[in-house]
């Protein structure tokens with residue numbers, strides 16, 4: 001997830017604060033901007049006040065500079081000390097007014113920005129929670145994470161200061177031009193010739209260094225990604241003695257980063273002072289030409305001083321605009337990606353006539369069900385399964401046959417393309433999704449544990465369960481004995497997806513989670529695959545207990561656990577090739593017989 005790593009890499013003065021140099025552009029900046037604007041909501045009045053304050057600040061700064069003219073002409077040259085003190089008081093008042101306006105404006109803007117970001121973040125998270133699993137199959141975690149980190153961060157920066165800075169720069173620039181023209185049109189022309197030239201030179205230097213910095217960022221990203229992968233996969237690296245190769249690969253990336261970073265830093269280190277010097281030259285040139293005009297055309301000294309002040313200020317807003325422009329583009333591009341996720345189609349809402357199910361019996365029927373994760377690749381072909389309430393149906397078959405897929409369809413993690421699934425005779429598309437899912441508990445093949453206590457992790461199955469119920473569920477599912485041996489028992493905090501537990505222990509917790517849910521339908525997908533056979537025999541009792549009076553579907557490679565199933569379904573390449581109970585299938589001497597004898601010979 002190299003893209004989520006932010007580093008302070010850029011030297012002061014270069015565009016792309018926080019090393020986020022980006023040449024990306026939003027597809028439709030105006031539309032994105034409009035959409036952000038809708039998020040301002042009731043804060044539009046605040047925005048209005050902010051713009052007013054911006055105007056006050058700009059006017060104060062500009063008129064402060066202009067007052068140099070009367071100060072010099074009327075008071076300094078004629079040696080009028082009292083008048084000068086008065087003037088200084090006026091200037092002071094002006095600057096204080098400007099500063100206060102700017103302070104209030106910044107404060108208000110940050111509040112507005114953070115409220116807006118808060119709203120966008122909430123909406124984004126809500127949308128992600130409502131998206132179908134299909135969406136997550138085609139978007140990596142890293143990619144989604146970077147919407148929440150990088151993209152929101154960029155947008156937040158731009159809203160906090162970027163937008164008002166651009167606005168204020170535009171105002172200042174217009175004001176300065178106006179004032180310069182007012183003081184001396186001729187000198188303004190001189191400045192307008194010199195300054196753009198300087199800006200052009202500076203722009204070229206900055207652009208060039210941007211390329212170098214982008215290269216540096218790219219190399220850094222590659223290195224980061226590599227380091228992360230090697231740290232995560234350290235066990236695999238060690239097992240396959242890959243250390244030497246890893247070091248070699250790292251060296252290549254490291255050298256590349258060194259070269260590019262040296263280039264970027266050298267360039268900015270050497271060229272930045274050049275830009276500074278250019279400014280000084282500009283100032284000297286304007287002053288010299290101004291001096292000549294003053295002598296020949298009779299421009300007053302105060303006017304010249306004020307003019308020079310303005311011409312010095314001229315470059316700043318231009319630089320500011322060009323810097324902020326890049327950040328703003330990056331922010332808008334990020335915002336566009338955020339909005340793209342918000343526009344993803346959520347899980348289909350329940351049909352208006354959807355039934356709400358309070359207590360279900362547990363009759364399940366798959367009728368001629370076909371399904372593929374993508375239309376081009378059908379995974380299941382015309383599957384029909386009947387389970388009477390309370391029956392135990394086992395699904396066996398080789399890896400990739402489609403066992404997990406069948407079970408993904410019952411809680412409607414994915415919607416089927418052909419056929420129907422019924423629960424208690426009602427087509428599941430006509431059942432409220434929440435009710436449907438509440439009546440089914442799934443013990444997944446790959447489980448997830450949240451960063452929280454053991455107690456809370458089990459309670460996830462049914463949030464209103466009491467502590468006592470949690471403990472009974474753990475006892476029933478055989479998890480109790482190992483939980484008691486944890487440092488803090490049920491209050492032990494599990495971290496990073498239960499990394500501090502063994503695979504089998506994680507499975508036990510998951511079975512406990514399903515136990516506490518008290519579902520009408522139970523799905524166990526390789527629920528005991530990582531549990532040792534002795535413990536399995538012990539908890540098998542618990543599981544049998546759990547399955548009593550419930551319709552259950554059991555997927556297992558270890559066939560000993562499915563012998564007592566009412567029906568065993570053998571799946572191959574998405575099709576049912578054999579079905580029947582254990583004895584029947586053994587007599588059939590088909591696929592099941594082969595699998596079974598392979599395990600017990």
Ligand SMILES: Nc1ncnc2c1ncn2[C@@H]1O[C@H](COP(=O)(O)OP(=O)(O)OP(=O)(O)O)[C@@H](O)[C@H]1O
Nearest residue numbers: 137373374379398399400401402403404405406445
């Ligand atoms: N989320 C997904 N997106 C696309 N294809 C998938 C997805 N999950 C599974 N598949 C494909 O569907 C097929 C069936 O996978 P499934 O997980 O149902 O197999 P399985 O029988 O449970 O195997 P195993 O015994 O290894 O758990 C496989 O070919 C797999 O590549």
Ligand SMILES: [Mg+2]
Nearest residue numbers: 403404405445
């Ligand atoms: Mg599976």
